[in-house]
Amino acid sequence: MPNKPLSKEKERFIEQLGERGLIETIVTKFNANVNRQIVTVGAGEDDCAVIDVDSARGGRKYLVVTTDTVQESTHLPKGISPFQIGWTAAAVNLSDIAAMGAHPFAFTVAMGIPAHTETSFMEEVVEGIEKCASAYHTAVVGGDVTRSKEVILTGTCFGFADRPVRRAGAEIGDLVCVTGSLGNAALGMNLIKRDREIKVPMKVEEIAKKALFQPLPRIQEGIALADSGLVTSMIDISDGLALSLAELAKSSGVGFEIYEDKVPVLSEELRTAETFDLSSIGVERRALAFYGGDYELLFTIDIDANGLKRISETINMSVIGKVTPHEAGIYFKKGEEKEKIELVGYQHF
Amino acid sequence: MPNKPLSKEKERFIEQLGERGLIETIVTKFNANVNRQIVTVGAGEDDCAVIDVDSARGGRKYLVVTTDTVQESTHLPKGISPFQIGWTAAAVNLSDIAAMGAHPFAFTVAMGIPAHTETSFMEEVVEGIEKCASAYHTAVVGGDVTRSKEVILTGTCFGFADRPVRRAGAEIGDLVCVTGSLGNAALGMNLIKRDREIKVPMKVEEIAKKALFQPLPRIQEGIALADSGLVTSMIDISDGLALSLAELAKSSGVGFEIYEDKVPVLSEELRTAETFDLSSIGVERRALAFYGGDYELLFTIDIDANGLKRISETINMSVIGKVTPHEAGIYFKKGEEKEKIELVGYQHF
Numbered sequence: 001m002p003n004k005p006l007s008k009e010k011e012r013f014i015e016q017l018g019e020r021g022l023i024e025t026i027v028t029k030f031n032a033n034v035n036r037q038i039v040t041v042g043a044g045e046d047d048c049a050v051i052d053v054d055s056a057r058g059g060r061k062y063l064v065v066t067t068d069t070v071q072e073s074t075h076l077p078k079g080i081s082p083f084q085i086g087w088t089a090a091a092v093n094l095s096d097i098a099a100m101g102a103h104p105f106a107f108t109v110a111m112g113i114p115a116h117t118e119t120s121f122m123e124e125v126v127e128g129i130e131k132c133a134s135a136y137h138t139a140v141v142g143g144d145v146t147r148s149k150e151v152i153l154t155g156t157c158f159g160f161a162d163r164p165v166r167r168a169g170a171e172i173g174d175l176v177c178v179t180g181s182l183g184n185a186a187l188g189m190n191l192i193k194r195d196r197e198i199k200v201p202m203k204v205e206e207i208a209k210k211a212l213f214q215p216l217p218r219i220q221e222g223i224a225l226a227d228s229g230l231v232t233s234m235i236d237i238s239d240g241l242a243l244s245l246a247e248l249a250k251s252s253g254v255g256f257e258i259y260e261d262k263v264p265v266l267s268e269e270l271r272t273a274e275t276f277d278l279s280s281i282g283v284e285r286r287a288l289a290f291y292g293g294d295y296e297l298l299f300t301i302d303i304d305a306n307g308l309k310r311i312s313e314t315i316n317m318s319v320i321g322k323v324t325p326h327e328a329g330i331y332f333k334k335g336e337e338k339e340k341i342e343l344v345g346y347q348h349f
Numbered sequence: 350m351p352n353k354p355l356s357k358e359k360e361r362f363i364e365q366l367g368e369r370g371l372i373e374t375i376v377t378k379f380n381a382n383v384n385r386q387i388v389t390v391g392a393g394e395d396d397c398a399v400i401d402v403d404s405a406r407g408g409r410k411y412l413v414v415t416t417d418t419v420q421e422s423t424h425l426p427k428g429i430s431p432f433q434i435g436w437t438a439a440a441v442n443l444s445d446i447a448a449m450g451a452h453p454f455a456f457t458v459a460m461g462i463p464a465h466t467e468t469s470f471m472e473e474v475v476e477g478i479e480k481c482a483s484a485y486h487t488a489v490v491g492g493d494v495t496r497s498k499e500v501i502l503t504g505t506c507f508g509f510a511d512r513p514v515r516r517a518g519a520e521i522g523d524l525v526c527v528t529g530s531l532g533n534a535a536l537g538m539n540l541i542k543r544d545r546e547i548k549v550p551m552k553v554e555e556i557a558k559k560a561l562f563q564p565l566p567r568i569q570e571g572i573a574l575a576d577s578g579l580v581t582s583m584i585d586i587s588d589g590l591a592l593s594l595a596e597l598a599k600s601s602g603v604g605f606e607i608y609e610d611k612v613p614v615l616s617e618e619l620r621t622a623e624t625f626d627l628s629s630i631g632v633e634r635r636a637l638a639f640y641g642g643d644y645e646l647l648f649t650i651d652i653d654a655n656g657l658k659r660i661s662e663t664i665n666m667s668v669i670g671k672v673t674p675h676e677a678g679i680y681f682k683k684g685e686e687k688e689k690i691e692l693v694g695y696q697h698f
């Protein structure tokens with residue numbers, strides 16, 4: 001390849017590029033699209049990033065903050081691209097901001113990278129972080145790079161909200177709802193685990209894997225729900241519907257009755273492309289909904305026909321059940337059958 | 350040990366305690382001393398922490414943010430205790446806040462922990478984080494726990510400032526100053542590396558190791574310097590004096606002339622306890638100052654006899670040189686000898 005520039009050859013691995021070279025590359029990318037009215041000092045420009053509070057907050061009362069890590073060995077599915085690794089690191093944090101109904105504005109990311117990582121891999125990770133953040137009007141204002149044994153990305157995301165929606169607040173009689181659809185990422189995961197054994201239409205595989213590899217945090221939905229004033233509690237579904245229901249039940253001191261047939265499993269795009277039989281890959285609808293990874297929002301709303309109509313005109317959502325007394329526990333109802341929901345979901349330890 | 354409760358026995362390792370058990374332990378510790386006027390939703394209480402902006406900012410204009418990782422294999426010296434690991438994770442971040450002259454108020458920490466870690470180890474790490482943060486009036490408002498191959502702690506720290514002091518701003522003729530003293534942590538590092546070969550007084554070893562294992566971020570000094578209005582540039586000395594001088598020179602577009610004899614090497618406590626000969630352990634004064642780890646502040650001030658007097662009455666500081674034109678580079682001067690300072694310091698890659 002005579003046209004490949006020598007400098008690229010020399011810096012194929014980040015250990016050759018050096019920490020300072022690496023940081024310069026990253027900083028240039030992160031600062032390219034930053035709003036300088038808000039971010040007066042950006043990533044890599046000083047000891048700290050500096051944000052003009054009044055420009056950033058838009059009059060909102062509360063600063064909300066969350067931090068979340070994604071890591072090669074435990075969080076990242078096989079086949080994910082470097083761009084999607086970066087995207088995911090931003091998306092999981094933005095999803096927590098969405099779950100408060102807050103407006104995100106800034107993000108920092110600490111990257112642990114093995115020394116033999118290719119420079120192009122890092123560039124794509126950084127591109128993924130930046131693209132996800134900027135898709136949600138969020139500036140990447142800071143970071144840190146260290147040498148580690150595996151790829152590990154810790155993001156911290158900041159938002160502003162006037163009425164942050166808590167996990168506590170659901171009242172008996174409220175409706176239980178979710179945004180979008182569940183199980184898309186879980187289908188992707190199933191396809192990856194068994195990719196040599198089963199055949200599904202190419203289109204199905206493509207959509208399901210994208211849901212798994214590049215989740216979409218529900219920022220606009222979270223904001224619309226908070227602004228409606230009708231939402232009594234909210235959480236994101238990062239580790240599956242069952243675990244999120246359990247968290248909400250615990251925080252609000254309530255129980256839930258969920259109508260199995262109402263749970264929106266698989267997106268319309270997947271359902272219409274679905275010319276295969278789920279059971280042929282050994283997957284139940286309910287198992288899909290229970291797996292997580294779609295980063296939809298689970299929320300409860302005050303029962304009010306007008307309010308419900310207003311919200312459902314604004315965002316893609318489904319009513320899946322109702323809030324019951326705490327003593328009743330969490331039940332999944334299919335016709336007349338009632339089954340207590342077991343608490344399954346991902347735990348790191 | 351018949352009195353040791355069974356439950357403790359059962360939960361000796363965090364993999365036995367489980368993620369939720371671990372998080373509950375951590376959250377209880379972090380939320381114990383939080384000011385609820387400021388932190389309306391604390392660590393582990395919801396998808397995000399929620400901070401009342403106006404209570405937190407005290408009328409200050411800018412939010413400053415930094416993120417920094419400490420990691421077993423690359424950042425932590427041999428012999429450091431779990432408490433001190435936690436302390437260090439908070440201190441390195443607070444030091445960046447200090448370098449802007451900002452008031453810290455909140456901290457989040459993502460902890461990567463091997464599954465076989467003892468519960469008591471984690472409790473001490475968490476204790477160290479909390480004690481360091483609260484020593485500087487900073488609330489630990491959020492976190493994340495994941496299973497990783499080694500102990501890796503990523504902190505993100507938030508502060509407010511009215512006039513954040515930048516790295517850029519030093520003017521030719523300004524005085525170059527440092528807070529406190531340098532080389533204490535470096536002496537500790539030397540003692541650890543050669544602990545079987547050399548003898549130093551117990552007191553010296555104790556002080557030097559404490560400087561290395563439990564650094565003190567210069568928050569009050571940073572605030573006093575920013576408030577003085579006389580400081581033209583500032584940075585913390587995390588990776589040694591030479592590297593911090595180089596960064597400041599680059600950002601401000603200036604050079605430095607440093608008087609070797611004026612650089613305060615070793616604290617008064619160490620110097621008065623120093624009944625041993627540094628050269629016996631093969632360490633030069635200059636090498637100590639160049640190593641870093643003390644997290645002192647390096648800053649430049651407008652030359653003004655009254656201002657200098659006022660600042661030096663408030664904080665423990667030394668004038669170590671003056672700002673020169675950029676073309677002059679960075680020189681270390683000892684009597685009539687001038688030596689160009691090489692850029693040495695820690696790089697991760």
